[in-house]
Amino acid sequence: MRNLSLRRAGEKLAPYVLLAPFLFTLIIFFGYAFVRVVYFSFTNYDLFQQPQWVGLKNYVDIFRDMDFARAMKNSLTFMAVVTTAQTLFALLLALFLNQKVRGMKFFRAAYYMPSVASSVVVTLIFIWFFQRRGVLNFLISKFNEYRNVIVLFLFAAAVLQLLQVGWEKMRKRPVTLMEPAFLFLSLLVSFMLMFAGVRLGFIPTRDVAPADIIWFNTIKTWPSFLGPLSFSVPLGAIMMFNIWTTSPTFMLLYLAGLQDIPRELYEAAAMDGAERWHVFRYIIVPQLKPITFLVVTMGLIGTLQMFDQVAILGAQAPRQSIITLAYYIYTNIFPSSSSPRVGMASAAAIFLALLTFVIVAAQRKVLGSEGDGGHV
């Protein structure tokens, strides 16, 4: 009897013993650190003198600080735009990569590359990409130069495609509008026509000045019709890049989710004569709801804490244009050559934590939690 109860006690204890190492680091590096930060947020600590209690002064001060207001606006804009875009983009990528096509493994690996590369390295490439005479401006210039040709190319391809499909339809053959073999032929012929046209001078290219968009060193905002809701151009550049680097990770989650959807559902839908759009709307989206919840939650947390890309961009863009809440905290702890303002940084950190918590909780209300989304 006694032996048994001992064993039972041991069994009850076992999980805690196994959890202990993780709990230990959690308590020391998160729990203790968090308590310290809460305490510091009510003091005027500067890393050297003993902290003195100043009550709510730091919280009042950050709300008076122009930089904090800018950081708040930048962070919220960044969160809204990037989370939306990366979720949609990840879903589209996953849908595409879920098809059975030759060489799909290559595409999966290739699309995942931006997420594997180190964030610092990628940001350095990014700085080069957005230079005033960098790759992006070059591509935009080329696009402007060949805009006529591109439009004409698409137009010619469409006409060729319609002709071919029309011809087949007249012969009562079952073809769809996007018949792959015809599409290939249309694009090829159209391309050859354009190439010859440009080479022989029948189709003029536009003579435009090279694009000279300043991506970093600017306080301009975009889009202008949004007024105070518009975001700065450098922040927009960071958004573009962040979407590109984070989407593949979320794509992986979606891909796993897509492969979990039971085959029977598709079969049933096919029996009912559902179109592609219907399958997407009534099977894929509801089935992926738990994944979407996860993706959006992780996206919100990640974007609110975005720091590295701003920090590495650093002095290349005006601070007011790119400062985010996480970067604001950092610049207060290590201000350029003045005393650390740990109190203000801590207050801002607590504020960011609360804000993240509130936003994620609100999102949970809207999207519903993991449990009740799923299986129909």
Next chain:
Amino acid sequence: MKRIGLVLVMMLLAVSAASAQQVRIGGHGGTDTVILEEMIELFIRPALEGTGITVQYEPIADDFQRYIVNALSAGTAPDLFYLDSFWAGSVMRSGTVEPLNAYLEKSTVLRGEDIVRSLLDAFTIDGQIYGIPKDFNTLAVFYNKDLFDYAGVEYPSNDDNWDTFYEKLAAVAAIDPDIYGLALPPEYARFGALAHAAGFTPFDENGATDLFDPAFVDAFRWYTEMGLEGVGVMPADISQGWGGGALASEQVAAALEGAWILGSLRDEAPNMQYGATLLPKHPQTGQRGNIIYTVAWGMNANSPHKDAAFRVLELLTSEEVQQWILERGLAIPSRVALADNPYFTQDNVEAQSNYTVFLGASDGNVLPFSFGVYGGDWMQPIDQALSAVLSKQVGWEEALREAQTRLDAVMQR
């Protein structure tokens, strides 16, 4: 058993370290590591033979200021470390840097008077000396001789004022749309020297800053108009990080930089013919302006062996060491006795450039690169105004008004 052995070894190490008095020196990584290691090998170790003092250089590859603030606060800082006049203010006030007055009074080889006064002042608060300057730098005009020859324009010279300097640069810029006269980094750290020439000082007698001071406006407009006219260019716009990179790219005929440019020109543009001359004079005041950048050795107030550390500090700032550093073309000595230096008369471009930089410290309105308790936050609004005007986003008046508002917010904090 193993554990006891480990503890014993550690105790032994601690004891031997205490008796051997190891002095840890903290400085920048990169090229500094090589120079410091060689200097320690050549001068410091032989001099310390038999004293039981050993020296260990600890290079910091990352942001040094952030490192030292952290290390001083955590009590892990080295015994001696770099103190840059730009950020020294807040560190010296923290109480973790040892005042050196008592040591200097006792010393037979290093006294306050041995060091150039204006440099020492950058590390003195209320009569307490917190750092011994190891060297200094100022700005000079570094120019590409080939581009001036090609344009058929005279080289910039010590007689130039802003107007004649501008004309020469404009003539070079006229060669080709992709060639510019002057690199114009949007930074007070370079532009400030011109503002000083016009008679601007960062803080007036009440400690306030007025960006609409006519002297400041004059310099601001001269600098930005050069960019708007295509005579100068921001380095970032030709994909360069700084004026030295722009000069080395040979797309820009001149840059306002310090002697630190020499090493990078040696590496990046070894075949470029260049020269150096003093900054141009302001046409009305007839004065030059300049900024002094200086780095000192500071001592950790919590160091376990301060006397040994000071002994090492004496060696690090000795005449032989400074002469050696100078002759390698690395930095200008801070010791008064080394001002009349045979090295400066050598007929090579690096020696002459160093001499020009040396002269820059005592010609006209020269101010240290430090902005009291505000530090870099003080410069930032001005840097942004320069950048906004140079990239044609706003006019100078609007930019300065915005900068003044932001600066006032920084100074009220």
